[in-house]
Amino acid sequence: MLSKVSRKLLKGRGHTRGGERALPYLLIAPTVAVLVALSIYPLVYAVKVSLQSDSGDGARWTLQHFARLLSDDFFRSALAHTLVYAAIALTVEFLLGLGLAVLLNREMRGRSFFRAALLVPMMLPPVVVGVVWRLMLNSSFGVINGTLQSVGVNTEQLTWTGTPKLAFASVILVDIWQWTPFIFLILLAGLQAIPEEPYEAALIDGSSPWQTFRHVTLPLLKPAILIALLLRTMDLLRVFDQIWILTQGAPGGATETASLYIYLTAFRFGDFGYAAAMSFVLLLLTNVVSVLYIRLLQRQEEA
Amino acid sequence: MRGGGRGPGAGGRLMTYALAVFAVVAALLPVYWMLTISLKRQVDQLAVPPKWLIFEPTLAHYADAFLERSFAQYLVTSAIVAVSSTACALVLGTLAAYGLARFRLPRKLNTRVALWILSTRMFPPIVTAVPIFLLMSDLELLDTIASLVIVYTGFNLPFVVWMMRGFFREIPRELEEAARVDGDSRLGALRRVILPLVTPGLAATAVFCLIISWNEFLFALTLTQTDNAMTLPVGISGRVTQYEIEWGVMSAAGVVAMIPILVFALAVQRYLVRGLSLGAVKG
Numbered sequence: 001m002l003s004k005v006s007r008k009l010l011k012g013r014g015h016t017r018g019g020e021r022a023l024p025y026l027l028i029a030p031t032v033a034v035l036v037a038l039s040i041y042p043l044v045y046a047v048k049v050s051l052q053s054d055s056g057d058g059a060r061w062t063l064q065h066f067a068r069l070l071s072d073d074f075f076r077s078a079l080a081h082t083l084v085y086a087a088i089a090l091t092v093e094f095l096l097g098l099g100l101a102v103l104l105n106r107e108m109r110g111r112s113f114f115r116a117a118l119l120v121p122m123m124l125p126p127v128v129v130g131v132v133w134r135l136m137l138n139s140s141f142g143v144i145n146g147t148l149q150s151v152g153v154n155t156e157q158l159t160w161t162g163t164p165k166l167a168f169a170s171v172i173l174v175d176i177w178q179w180t181p182f183i184f185l186i187l188l189a190g191l192q193a194i195p196e197e198p199y200e201a202a203l204i205d206g207s208s209p210w211q212t213f214r215h216v217t218l219p220l221l222k223p224a225i226l227i228a229l230l231l232r233t234m235d236l237l238r239v240f241d242q243i244w245i246l247t248q249g250a251p252g253g254a255t256e257t258a259s260l261y262i263y264l265t266a267f268r269f270g271d272f273g274y275a276a277a278m279s280f281v282l283l284l285l286t287n288v289v290s291v292l293y294i295r296l297l298q299r300q301e302e303a
Numbered sequence: 304m305r306g307g308g309r310g311p312g313a314g315g316r317l318m319t320y321a322l323a324v325f326a327v328v329a330a331l332l333p334v335y336w337m338l339t340i341s342l343k344r345q346v347d348q349l350a351v352p353p354k355w356l357i358f359e360p361t362l363a364h365y366a367d368a369f370l371e372r373s374f375a376q377y378l379v380t381s382a383i384v385a386v387s388s389t390a391c392a393l394v395l396g397t398l399a400a401y402g403l404a405r406f407r408l409p410r411k412l413n414t415r416v417a418l419w420i421l422s423t424r425m426f427p428p429i430v431t432a433v434p435i436f437l438l439m440s441d442l443e444l445l446d447t448i449a450s451l452v453i454v455y456t457g458f459n460l461p462f463v464v465w466m467m468r469g470f471f472r473e474i475p476r477e478l479e480e481a482a483r484v485d486g487d488s489r490l491g492a493l494r495r496v497i498l499p500l501v502t503p504g505l506a507a508t509a510v511f512c513l514i515i516s517w518n519e520f521l522f523a524l525t526l527t528q529t530d531n532a533m534t535l536p537v538g539i540s541g542r543v544t545q546y547e548i549e550w551g552v553m554s555a556a557g558v559v560a561m562i563p564i565l566v567f568a569l570a571v572q573r574y575l576v577r578g579l580s581l582g583a584v585k586g
Binding site (some may be wrong): 001019021024025026027028030031032034035037038039040041042043045047048049099100103104106108110114116117118119120121123124125126127128130131132133134135137141143146147149150166170181182185186189190227232234237240241244245255258259262263266267272275276279280282283287290293294296298300301302 | 323353399404409416417418420425428461514518521543551552560564569572575576580583
């Protein structure tokens with residue numbers, strides 16, 4: 001295909017400046033067209049859907065869906081679940097990931113094996129992660145309760161995904177299991193990119209290990225930390241797959257995140273207009289984070 | 304020793320190993336457990352205390368899932384969707400990446416277009432899932448493999464553009480100029496000189512796209528309804544929620560869904576950091 005395009009270009013305009021000038025646009029245009037069709041157009045379409053009432057035969061323009069947003073307690077609690085879930089998971093994943101990265105950032109035998117093994121959870125299909133943990137957490141036959149029972153613990157209260165608080169904790173636990181390796185991996189790459197010299201200087205100054213970490217490592221690791229946290233936050237705010245397999249939002253909506261609630265509204269209750277309206281709130285929320293990420297990349301580009 | 308400051312003593316080293324081993328066990332044990340469930344008879348699956356190592360293995364659940372039920376078909380669909388969408392995205396995205404990496408466009412258009420392309424990947428999927436479902440329904444493409452190939456191509460494109468743009472930029476301009484002095488056109492130089500140099504990067508990018516498409520769940524769930532176009536994750540999720548206790552079939556399908564991904568992930572380990580950060584960390 002490449003050669004066909006190039007031959008055509010050569011035949012048409014040869015090596016003239018005009019052909020040369022058009023070439024980059026010709027190369028970029030198909031990608032831009034596909035992305036406009038698959039993300040900008042659907043967004044515009046969603047605006048239209050969210051502003052029309054689907055009752056009756058003719059579509060009517062209305063603000064009813066957006067008005068409903070303000071008084072919908074379920075949506076408010078879904079948003080709250082999303083934010084709390086994101087905040088807790090991000091904090092724990094960051095601390096554990098940073099700890100692991102510092103730990104494994106030294107010459108040691110088997111390091112590449114450790115690193116490869118730690119990647120497994122995050123590469124798994126999210127649906128498989130859901131299956132794995134459903135097997136583990138089942139309150140009657142799961143291996144966690146089975147193990148606890150065999151050492152004499154009464155597991156009657158340990159229903160994992162059965163009671164609201166425990167279910168919420170369980171889905172967060174699964175997220176931590178799956179995504180701590182992501183933070184670990186990015187921070188390890190960041191640590192390995194730090195040169196020797198600042199450490200030698202700190203050694204000469206007689207800094208303690210903690211001081212060195214605080215005043216040398218952390219500042220130099222900041223770009224990697226920012227990237228890891230921003231990417232993770234974007235993903236946490238949209239979480240859907242594992243929770244769908246683990247609880248489908250149950251019990252009683254305790255694990256219902258914004259994405260789940262929107263999904264159920266659209267595809268279980270067929271209320272596409274309201275689902276579209278809610279999805280704009282979620283978009284706004286993630287946008288704050290993605291704008292920060294894009295600014296960061298922009299600064300990198302211009303540097 | 305980098306980053307560590309001073310070398311840890313023997314006790315410190317032992318601690319490090321103990322913690323590293325603990326982390327690896329925590330990461331792998333749940334996955335190992337699913338593997339054993341897929342190979343156990345039902346009595347052994349539910350045994351208390353749990354049977355970690357010693358049980359009589361059986362392949363019955365695999366036969367059940369892939370011969371008796373439709374999982375073989377889901378597997379084929381997943382493969383078709385992943386390969387087609389990866390191929391489309393690679394062709395389009397590589398050309399765009401070359402255009403963005405190697406030409407100076409006016410008004411900082413290079414950076415602006417590149418960042419815009421990336422921003423399309425940052426929408427939460429549920430935001431576009433609702434309108435895309437309605438659009439596909441208008442086009443009568445619901446429950447077809449084509450709909451998934453189209454959507455996943457869109458997913459993969461920004462990724463390909465950012466990865467390949469990075470790889471193109473790492474190639475010295477002089478090489479290309481030399482080829483052009485030898486009489487190659489711009490695209491001739493791309494094909495003869497540049498592409499062979501970025502082949503490892505191209506391969507890694509392809510593998511990432513395969514992983515992304517293979518793992519995708521939300522769109523596959525909304526756009527497919529029957530065995531016609533269901534991918535492996537959707538097939539698995541259907542069993543999970545319908546028949547709670549069919550652990551064997553679920554785990555067998557889960558193991559099969561996971562194996563290609565693990566092989567792929569090991570193959571692109573070197574580029575993993577770059578891929579996961581969308582090219583932001585060179586790793």
